[in-house]
Amino acid sequence: MVSRHDTAKAAAKDMSQTLIPRRLADIMAIARQSGQVVVEELAVQFAVTPQTIRRDLTELCNAGLLVRVHGGAIVASGIENLGYDARRLVAQTQKRLIGEAAARLIADHSSMFINIGTTTEEAARALVDRNGLLVITNNLHVARLIFQAPGIDVIIAGGSVRRGDGGIMGETAISLINQFRVDTAIIGTSAIDADGTLLDFDIREVQVSRAIIENARRVILLADSSKFSRNAPVRVAHLADIDILVTDRLPSAGLAKLCQAHEVQVIEVGGSDEAEWAPE
Numbered sequence: 369m370v371s372r373h374d375t376a377k378a379a380a381k382d383m384s385q386t387l388i389p390r391r392l393a394d395i396m397a398i399a400r401q402s403g404q405v406v407v408e409e410l411a412v413q414f415a416v417t418p419q420t421i422r423r424d425l426t427e428l429c430n431a432g433l434l435v436r437v438h439g440g441a442i443v444a445s446g447i448e449n450l451g452y453d454a455r456r457l458v459a460q461t462q463k464r465l466i467g468e469a470a471a472r473l474i475a476d477h478s479s480m481f482i483n484i485g486t487t488t489e490e491a492a493r494a495l496v497d498r499n500g501l502l503v504i505t506n507n508l509h510v511a512r513l514i515f516q517a518p519g520i521d522v523i524i525a526g527g528s529v530r531r532g533d534g535g536i537m538g539e540t541a542i543s544l545i546n547q548f549r550v551d552t553a554i555i556g557t558s559a560i561d562a563d564g565t566l567l568d569f570d571i572r573e574v575q576v577s578r579a580i581i582e583n584a585r586r587v588i589l590l591a592d593s594s595k596f597s598r599n600a601p602v603r604v605a606h607l608a609d610i611d612i613l614v615t616d617r618l619p620s621a622g623l624a625k626l627c628q629a630h631e632v633q634v635i636e637v638g639g640s641d642e643a644e645w646a647p648e
Contacts, residue, residue: 391416392424396433399443406440435594462592462616465637467491470554470588470614476500476519478551481580482510484535484573485556487590489513495520504548506541506576508534525576537572545579553584557591559598564607564626567600574602581605588612593619607632 391414399405410421425441428434434441438460467490474480477500482488484507492510495501499519505511506525515522527541555577559567566589568574581587581604589610596619607613608630616639618624627634 392428395421395424396428399434399441404437404440404442405434408439410440432597435598462637462639463487463490463590465639466590466592466614466616468494469635469637470590471495471498473588473612473614474498474501474552474554478502479504479548480550481505481545481548481553481555481584482507483553483555483577483580484533485590487592488554488556491554491590502550504545504550506536506545508536528572530570530573535570535573537570537576541576542579545576545583548583550584551586553580553587555580555587555589557589557595557604559600560591560595560607562596562620562622564623564630566604566606566610568602568604569600571602574604577604581609586611588614590614593617596620596623606630 394414395405395410398410405425407418407421407425410424411418414421425434425436429436429441434443463486466487470491471494474495476498479502482492482503482505488507489509492503492505492507492513495503496514496517497519498517501520502523503510503514503520504523504525506527508524508529511522511524514520523544525536525541525544527536527538529536557566557577558569561567568577587610589607589612591613593616607626610630610632612633612635613627614635614637617636618627618634624634
């Protein structure tokens with residue numbers, strides 16, 4: 369015979385299971401409205417522990433709906449890129465370490481391209497004290513970071529400026545890039561397929577990136593590990609076109625073998641934010 373206590377316990381469990389998916393849906397609604405969610409704020413709003421919210425966010429991230437960032441998560445993207453400010457929140461520690469590692473690969477008194485991206489900005493930030501550099505960029509943020517550095521000459525590609533992120537695109541930018549043959553290109557990408565295809569969202573940006581790759585003696589790709597789990601619709605290039613990949617970590621042995629097969633040097637810098645999701 370089922371006791372009244374057991375019946376009440378079962379009813380409470382059923383209610384709890386009903387509330388969890390409802391909470392996940394509410395979290396996604398908040399994320400879509402503001403672009404991001406914060407663990408501590410959600411814990412207060414839903415009157416649960418931060419540990420519970422982290423489990424919810426992990427479930428949503430595993431479903432490909434959100435992307436982890438320090439302190440919370442942002443909306444994942446498939447055919448349209450995240451806003452620039454939101455992209456800056458993704459893997460902040462890893463991007464800084466990746467940028468610093470890339471800067472160490474650049475010799476003084478050399479020439480280089482730097483394209484659009486929040487990680488390539490970190491590389492530019494790490495180069496400000498260097499000497500004798502010539503930097504050609506289609507990234508207004510990069511130009512702003514380094515134009516006053518006494519040891520760096522900056523050339524900005526002309527063309528149409530994308531308001532969302534300060535990227536410069538179009539035939540004018542490509543024409544200027546084609547006038548140079550530089551020592552190194554530092555590039556970013558929005559996504560990397562399992563077969564090694566580099567992907568992005570805007571065909572105009574992709575065309576500039578292709579010109580940058582074609583006019584550099586050495587190509588360094590900066591990509592945090594979240595790029596290996598994202599999708600984008602436009603093909604930029606392939607890992608075979610890259611000389612050095614700087615990342616926090618390669619997510620699979622398959623990608624490591626792919627890099628080895630195409631003689632891509634891999635530099636892993638670490639800096640994982642996994643501790644953010646450990647139980648309290």
